[in-house]
Amino acid sequence: MSSIIEIKDLNFTYQPGSPYQRQALKNINFILNQGEFLGIVGSNGSGKSTLVQHLNGLLSPTSGEVIVCGVDTANNEFRNQLWKQAGLVFQYPEQQLFEATIYEEVAYGPKNLGLSELDMRNRVYDALEKVGLIPRETQHLAPITLSGGMRRRVAIAGILALQPKLIIMDEPMAGLDSIGRNLMLDLMKDRKQKGNETTVMISHSLKDIWALADKIAVLDKGSLVFYGEVEKLLGKTELLTKCHLELPDYLQVVYSLAARGLKVNTTIRSIEEASSEIIKLLQEAEL
Amino acid sequence: MKDVMVGRYIIGNSMIHRLDPRTKLISCTLIITAVLINYRWYFLLFYTLLITIAIFLSGIKPKIIFRSLRKIWYLLLLTFVFQTILTVGEPLMHLGSLTVTRQGIALGTGTVFRLLIFYLCSSLLIMTTSTIKLAAGIESLLTPLTYFKIPVHHFSMIISTSLRFIPTFIEEANIITNAQKSRGAQFDSPNIITRIKSNIAIIIPLLAASLQRAEDLAMAMESRCYTGHPNQTRISKLNYYKKDVVLIGFMLALLFAGVSFSF
Numbered sequence: 322m323s324s325i326i327e328i329k330d331l332n333f334t335y336q337p338g339s340p341y342q343r344q345a346l347k348n349i350n351f352i353l354n355q356g357e358f359l360g361i362v363g364s365n366g367s368g369k370s371t372l373v374q375h376l377n378g379l380l381s382p383t384s385g386e387v388i389v390c391g392v393d394t395a396n397n398e399f400r401n402q403l404w405k406q407a408g409l410v411f412q413y414p415e416q417q418l419f420e421a422t423i424y425e426e427v428a429y430g431p432k433n434l435g436l437s438e439l440d441m442r443n444r445v446y447d448a449l450e451k452v453g454l455i456p457r458e459t460q461h462l463a464p465i466t467l468s469g470g471m472r473r474r475v476a477i478a479g480i481l482a483l484q485p486k487l488i489i490m491d492e493p494m495a496g497l498d499s500i501g502r503n504l505m506l507d508l509m510k511d512r513k514q515k516g517n518e519t520t521v522m523i524s525h526s527l528k529d530i531w532a533l534a535d536k537i538a539v540l541d542k543g544s545l546v547f548y549g550e551v552e553k554l555l556g557k558t559e560l561l562t563k564c565h566l567e568l569p570d571y572l573q574v575v576y577s578l579a580a581r582g583l584k585v586n587t588t589i590r591s592i593e594e595a596s597s598e599i600i601k602l603l604q605e606a607e608l
Numbered sequence: 609m610k611d612v613m614v615g616r617y618i619i620g621n622s623m624i625h626r627l628d629p630r631t632k633l634i635s636c637t638l639i640i641t642a643v644l645i646n647y648r649w650y651f652l653l654f655y656t657l658l659i660t661i662a663i664f665l666s667g668i669k670p671k672i673i674f675r676s677l678r679k680i681w682y683l684l685l686l687t688f689v690f691q692t693i694l695t696v697g698e699p700l701m702h703l704g705s706l707t708v709t710r711q712g713i714a715l716g717t718g719t720v721f722r723l724l725i726f727y728l729c730s731s732l733l734i735m736t737t738s739t740i741k742l743a744a745g746i747e748s749l750l751t752p753l754t755y756f757k758i759p760v761h762h763f764s765m766i767i768s769t770s771l772r773f774i775p776t777f778i779e780e781a782n783i784i785t786n787a788q789k790s791r792g793a794q795f796d797s798p799n800i801i802t803r804i805k806s807n808i809a810i811i812i813p814l815l816a817a818s819l820q821r822a823e824d825l826a827m828a829m830e831s832r833c834y835t836g837h838p839n840q841t842r843i844s845k846l847n848y849y850k851k852d853v854v855l856i857g858f859m860l861a862l863l864f865a866g867v868s869f870s871f
Contacts, residue, residue, distance in 0.1 A: 339672065340618055379786045401796075409790040417787040419812035429809070433792030465816075479791060 360530030363540035414476035629745030691716030743768030
């Protein structure tokens with residue numbers, strides 16, 4: 322598999338040389354392959370948002386190397402074109418809406434790509450459908466009239482319509498109701514199933530990304546304290562407590578069962594697997 | 609807007625920081641009045657020197673001041689150019705149909721230094737005075753106006769809230785700019801129309817967010833019993849010390865000297 326993100330010794334300092342100087346990222350190294358799902362977790366102020374802004378060229382490293390989609394972001398010209406391949410959904414993206422209708426809002430990105438009218442419409446409709454909005458019914462509405470959750474969907478559709486190779490989402494679930502959350506999860510599952518679409522998602526809670534992530538990055542005070550497969554994180558209880566990361570409830574149940582010496586499979590990834598595991602255990606106990 | 613340093617309070621404990629905000633406000637006004645009235649070169653030079661000393665005493669790195677000066681560089685240059693070519697007087701040289709005059713150069717240099725003094729003087733005030741102190745100072749100085757039924761307290765509350773929200777506003781503008789850049793907004797396009805259009809994508813969401821924030825803030829203040837009554841007290845009271853009196857006296861003396869020499 323080819324790599325889509327390569328980060329070598331990345332350091333980043335905000336406002337260097339000023340009284341407000343602050344080092345946000347320290348010696349970050351990792352490689353992400355195409356088609357993988359990366360979950361970035363860490364507490365507030367750990368540098369998650371700063372890290373992802375390097376991935377679509379908004380920030381360039383103070384020192385080190387960031388290679389995205391095969392090209393070094395130190396190159397100014399490439400960095401300014403990177404938005405076409407790496408779509409970044411900001412935290413609370415509903416705050417950036419400005420067009421008069423939903424259609425125009427979603428079409429803003431594709432228009433900047435210089436697409437034809439027909440291509441643009443196809444992409445907008447496709448993106449709206451992906452976020453669960455019916456294009457024909459909603460395209461003429463003003464985004465301002467929608468609820469916060471609906472506006473977020475429109476904002477995300479705005480990035481999906483760019484059809485980037487890599488999508489980066491900064492806390493897309495924050496403040497959403499359960500319908501919105503499930504929609505987001507489905508959207509990402511869908512991307513994952515396609516096989517070649519890479520997704521990076523930030524969350525402050527491990528629970529949100531557990532079921533989806535291939536790789537997990539844990540940031541703590543600007544340093545990458547863990548990077549690797551999800552399963553490998555499980556054994557590191559010390560790290561989990563240190564970074565205040567909580568496992569999903571069902572995993573906690575399974576783990577405490579295992580800790581009591583019961584024979585359960587602890588490599589499960591979803592609540593369904595957990596329930597069948599527990600049922601199996603109960604059935605064995607009855608026998 | 610990445611490195612907005614001007615207009616931001618820089619924490620410190622220097623002599624200038626410790627001065628009473630009213631002293632700094634009054635001195636600033638006196639300096640500006642003085643250079644408006646008298647713009648002889650030695651007078652302007654003296655004030656420039658005075659402010660340079662004040663900057664050193666404040667402990668603010670000169671680098672920061674110089675960097676902020678880059679922002680008004682064009683203003684200074686244009687002022688100088690227009691003054692030199694538009695002032696009537698003894699011609700020095702001809703550039704096509706334009707004539708540079710001796711009086712023009714003198715006036716241009718003078719105006720540039722006056723602008724520089726205004727700018728340095730007010731940035732030093734803002735950089736060494738926290739917003740709370742600044743608002744308290746303004747309120748206290750404007751207190752006499754309450755006799756004319758002018759709601760000074762409201763006025764100072766408006767000033768302090770707006771000052772308080774400048775950094776938030778800038779931060780938000782940065783986020784929205786980045787978000788629109790991620791959708792391909794061309795802020796650096798050579799085409800000025802495209803650039804203006806791109807900026808609309810920032811202004812509208814920013815305005816919407818500010819209105820929302822103003823409403824939220826009003827609610828939050830009301831729910832903590834803010835009624836706008838002027839008799840609310842502040843945690844730290846303002847006090848005049850000897851040094852404040854001396855400084856204001858010195859500034860007044862300078863102003864009088866400037867006024868009497870200008871005739």
